[in-house]
Amino acid sequence: GAVVSQHPSRVICKSGTSVKIECRSLDFQATTMFWYRQFPKQSLMLMATSNEGSKATYEQGVEKDKFLINHASLTLSTLTVTSAHPEDSSFYICSANPGTTQETQYFGPGTRLLVL
């Protein structure tokens, strides 16, 4: 149980275009999902907390207008990188919290974004 998927697994796009990444909880409902970014040889940095039916909460320094998050259902959250630039190239990972008494987050396989 507790499987989280992401789509696409990798994407290459031109500078200035927008890219949407999907995060799905396959066998549980997630009222809360989290989006992380990870640069090579570095740790995971939390970007935002996605809450079903309400606005996302962004971490300090993360531009909410550039990284649009939508959590329209209990099994799907999307992250849209708008007007992507080469410096946005990174590994984007989502996680989901089943919302039970335990706090363990289950992570998706990640999406590799390369902006040319």
Add this chain to the structure above:
Amino acid sequence: GESVGLHLPTLSVQEGDNSIINCAYSNSASDYFIWYKQESGKGPQFIIDIRSNMDKRQGQRVTVLLNKTVKHLSLQIAATQPGDSAVYFCAETWGQGGKLIFGQGTELSVKP
């Protein structure tokens, strides 16, 4: 700001030996800690967790120790195998459904 840090960025061990990966945390309010394993190009995989009301927890070949006095966390892997080669992250959180704060990671390399 507060963060979770690690003492050793890389660790190389011989197959069959035991591995110990350390982590220091600074948020005294943290009450739940998790160790994750991340293989290259993949998302983090849950290994073991521990709550702040415990000081030791054992899983299959893994043990997590928590020392709240010095705010230290460690992951012990018994009889390390080549398949254990990965980057290991500790993470802390507080409250229910709270966000995770990750440490910098330790790359474990197992020599056959």
